[in-house]
Amino acid sequence: MDARTGLDQIAALVPTGSRVLDLGCGSGALLAHLREARGCRGFGIEIDDALVAQCIRRDVKVLQLNLEDGLSLFDDDSFDVVLQLDTLQNLRHTAQLLRETARVGHQAIVSFPNFAHWPHRLSVLRGRMPVSKALPYQWFDTPNIRVGTFADFEVLAQQCGLRVIDAFGLHEGRRVDRWPNLLASTAVFRFERA
Amino acid sequence: MSAFAAPGFLLSAMLSLGPVTPQEMHFDAPLPLRSGASLPAYRLVYETYGRLNAARNNAVLVCHALNASHHVAGLDGNGQAGWWDNLVGPGKPLDTDRFFVIGVNNPGSCFGSTGPMHLNPATGQPWGADFPVVTVEDWVDAQALLLDRLGITQLAAVLGGSLGGMQALSWSLRHPQRLRHCIAVATAPSLSAQNIAFNEVARRAIVTDPDFHGGHFYAHGVVPARGLRVARMIGHITYLSDDSMEAKFGRQMREAELAYSTQAIEFQIESYLRHQGDKFAGYFDANTYLLITRALDYFDPARAHGGSLARAFAAAQAKFLLVSFTTDWRFAPARSREIVKALVDNQHDVSYAEIDAPHGHDAFLLEDPRYHEVMRAYFANIAREIR
Numbered sequence: 001m002d003a004r005t006g007l008d009q010i011a012a013l014v015p016t017g018s019r020v021l022d023l024g025c026g027s028g029a030l031l032a033h034l035r036e037a038r039g040c041r042g043f044g045i046e047i048d049d050a051l052v053a054q055c056i057r058r059d060v061k062v063l064q065l066n067l068e069d070g071l072s073l074f075d076d077d078s079f080d081v082v083l084q085l086d087t088l089q090n091l092r093h094t095a096q097l098l099r100e101t102a103r104v105g106h107q108a109i110v111s112f113p114n115f116a117h118w119p120h121r122l123s124v125l126r127g128r129m130p131v132s133k134a135l136p137y138q139w140f141d142t143p144n145i146r147v148g149t150f151a152d153f154e155v156l157a158q159q160c161g162l163r164v165i166d167a168f169g170l171h172e173g174r175r176v177d178r179w180p181n182l183l184a185s186t187a188v189f190r191f192e193r194a
Numbered sequence: 195m196s197a198f199a200a201p202g203f204l205l206s207a208m209l210s211l212g213p214v215t216p217q218e219m220h221f222d223a224p225l226p227l228r229s230g231a232s233l234p235a236y237r238l239v240y241e242t243y244g245r246l247n248a249a250r251n252n253a254v255l256v257c258h259a260l261n262a263s264h265h266v267a268g269l270d271g272n273g274q275a276g277w278w279d280n281l282v283g284p285g286k287p288l289d290t291d292r293f294f295v296i297g298v299n300n301p302g303s304c305f306g307s308t309g310p311m312h313l314n315p316a317t318g319q320p321w322g323a324d325f326p327v328v329t330v331e332d333w334v335d336a337q338a339l340l341l342d343r344l345g346i347t348q349l350a351a352v353l354g355g356s357l358g359g360m361q362a363l364s365w366s367l368r369h370p371q372r373l374r375h376c377i378a379v380a381t382a383p384s385l386s387a388q389n390i391a392f393n394e395v396a397r398r399a400i401v402t403d404p405d406f407h408g409g410h411f412y413a414h415g416v417v418p419a420r421g422l423r424v425a426r427m428i429g430h431i432t433y434l435s436d437d438s439m440e441a442k443f444g445r446q447m448r449e450a451e452l453a454y455s456t457q458a459i460e461f462q463i464e465s466y467l468r469h470q471g472d473k474f475a476g477y478f479d480a481n482t483y484l485l486i487t488r489a490l491d492y493f494d495p496a497r498a499h500g501g502s503l504a505r506a507f508a509a510a511q512a513k514f515l516l517v518s519f520t521t522d523w524r525f526a527p528a529r530s531r532e533i534v535k536a537l538v539d540n541q542h543d544v545s546y547a548e549i550d551a552p553h554g555h556d557a558f559l560l561e562d563p564r565y566h567e568v569m570r571a572y573f574a575n576i577a578r579e580i581r
Contacts, residue, residue: 019541043538049564052547056515057571063534064548073535 006111006170006186007033010085013109013166013190014038018080021105023067023097024087027051028060035060042079068093074104082108086186089113089144098160102193107165114169114180114187116149121182134185150181153189166190211268211283211290214276216241216306219343225301225336231326234315238340239306240264240298243282244290246346251580253294253346255337255373256282257354257361260429260486261478263305266297278355280561287570292577293350298337302328302485310481311412322481323409330357330493334364338372350576351375352512355558356525357486360493363533367495370511375576377569379517380558382529383503383536384494389524392432393487396425400480409481418480423471425483430470435521435554439463503536513543515572517565519557520550545572 007030014020016038022031025044028051034040044062046052055062065073068091082105084097089112091097101108113134114120120130129139137144148156150169157164169176169184176184216239224232241264246253256266256278267282267290269275282288282295299307302325310325317324341349352373354362359381366376385393400406403421407414431439446462459465499505514537518530527548537544547568551557557565 043544049547049550050567053564053567053571056545056547056568057574059575061543061545063538063544063546065531065546073531073538075539078538 006173006175006188007085009170009173009175010083010109010111010188011038014040014081014083016040018042019078020081020083021045021074021079022083022085023071023101024084024090025051025055025060025062028055028058028062030083030085031055031060032058067091067097070096071100071104076103077106079105080107081105084108084110086111086113089146089148092145094146095156095160098156098162102160102162102191105192107190107192108162109188109190110153111170111186111188112146112148112153113144114150114184115147116151116181117171117185118182132185150184150187153187157189157191161194162191163194164189164191209283209285210275210279211243214241214243214265214268214270216264216270218306219340221339225332225339227326227332228329229327233301233308233326233328233332236301236308236336237306238298238301238308238336240296240340241266241268241276242297243267243295244293246294246344249580250346251348251350252292252577253296253341253344253349254288254351254353255341255349255365256288256295256297257333257337257352257358257365258297258300258303259354259356259358260483260490261474262358263303264297264299264307265305266295277559280559281566281569287566288353288573289577293573296341296344298340300328300333301336302333302482302489304477304479304482309479310409310485311479320410320412322412323484325481325485327488328485329489330360330364331368333489334361334368337361337365338369341372347372349373350580351377351573353377353379354381355379356381356555357490357493359525360490364493364495366510366512366514367506370509373512374579375515375572376510376512377515377517377572378530378533380519380522380525380530380555381516381533382525383496383533385491386529390491392428393491395428397484397487399424399428400483403480406480409484411480417475419475422475422478422480422483423468426471426474426478427467430467432524433555435523435552437521438553438556441552442466503532504539507533507536507540507542510537510540510542514545515568516544516546517558517568518546518548519553519555519565520548521552522555522557524555 020040020042022044052064082101123130167189169180170186171184226232262277265276267276267279299305310321314321352362352365359378362378400421403418405416406418443463495506496503518527534546549565551562
């Protein structure tokens with residue numbers, strides 16, 4: 001599987017037989033799993049050459065596109081579920097893509113590393129940027145151009161006109177419902193257009 | 195396949211089809227053409243590689259572009275490798291150990307299938323400029339008739355690049371049930387004004403050559419070589435990217451000193467283009483060039499659907515793979531994305547690879563590892579599907 005955490009927790013949120021769009025689908029492992037375990041179909045979008053080839057090898061439908069260019073390829077509500085897992089932190093036009101995500105899907109699921117996870121807070125208190133399983137890079141070589149917290153996303157979701165249906169944390173593959181902003185390394189939001 | 199470890203040179207020999215022989219099929223019934231005219235009794239020249247399996251479901255048709263032919267892979271009588279030999283062969287991305295691959299020369303071409311240099315039965319003279327105007331759709335129909343004769347009801351895939359990609363797309367629209375997969379590389383849903391403009395310059399170069407004789411130059415024992423040279427030169431510029439031309443030639447000079455001549459070859463790029471032009475004028479037919487560029491101009495499946503490409507593709511049933519190259523400015527990635535959008539709008543199965551290759555339009559004929567990995571992976575899936 002991809003270096004994504006709690007994928008099965010997220011897969012469980014995708015209704016059986018859904019039409020799915022996976023933004024930043026990596027090697028297509030999740031889409032292949034959703035197809036085989038839940039009868040879903042749809043597309044992945046990926047920019048990396050090697051990952052695109054891996055998707056094709058898995059017979060996962062993949063479109064090699066840059067998410068920064070938006071989702072103009074897709075009409076409103078053309079998918080049941082749009083996934084944006086562990087992708088948001090690499091994108092420049094965060095708010096725009098969130099609106100696009102909500103536009104093309106009836107529902108969306110977004111996950112990203114929660115910067116407010118307590119070991120990260122401790123690290124910053126000690127005066128150093130955190131390096132962890134969820135944020136495995138040094139500050140000077142990280143591909144993450146957006147670092148945010150569970151609580152930050154709640155604010156952004158409101159600003160982008162999104163209605164949050166469900167929000168929880170993930171840590172070590174387990175769901176965290178209590179104080180996710182403090183106790184979860186990954187934040188997960190399920191939302192739709194308000 | 196066994197995991198037989200061979201030294202590199204042996205491996206490359208193993209991966210070649212070796213000598214291949216073209217075959218011919220004759221058709222007595224006229225081919226009805228889109229223009230309303232028809233092509234009387236005609237001949238198609240084709241090559242095949244690999245074996246048709248017992249289920250007859252492993253055939254892949256490879257459609258050729260402007261200046262290519264049925265000789266897709268292997269070595270012809272002159273020891274010339276086919277134009278897509280790096281892609282097609284045993285162990286190659288389109289693996290002839292698994293697939294039965296067919297290359298067909300299109301009517302109107304000048305490599306063996308009935309074309310303008312052959313005799314018009316009505317006059318007993320070469321067709322010349324009177325050869326009926328053929329379209330992508332006409333070629334596809336002719337290819338389908340050949341497959342009927344070969345006893346192939348459904349193709350595992352139709353594959354083509356550039357103008358060949360247009361044929362692959364057209365297959366999915368005209369004969370939706372006869373192909374499982376449509377693989378269109380470095381192509382477009384129609385030509386842009388700029389594309390047509392380049393074609394028109396090439397055509398004017400040919401028809402204004404005094405040796406053209408209204409297209410009936412065969413009777414005069416000449417060919418409009420000057421026109422063909424210029425046509426090829428301008429075409430060639432559009433096949434390469436600015437960067438690849440810069441990398442290959444830059445401002446390299448032929449001589450150390452400037453000749454201060456307006457006629458002499460000063461720059462290597464001039465020498466290269468003239469060489470390409472000379473070579474081309476030696477083997478390509480001028481009327482064929484006019485016909486094929488016109489077929490390119492006319493291709494526009496959206497036209498019959500009020501300009502909607504999405505509506506044009508509504509009838510398609512195949513699964514699609516589209517591939518484009520970032521530096522291809524002749525058929526830019528944006529044109530492939532138009533096709534992808536039309537397919538997505540119809541909820542058709544489609545994958546799309548946009549390969550970051552530096553070579554411009556020509557990249558589709560080259561051996562970029564990322565491109566070939568995508569092709570290999572896709573064909574491996576098809577092989578699994580039909581097993």
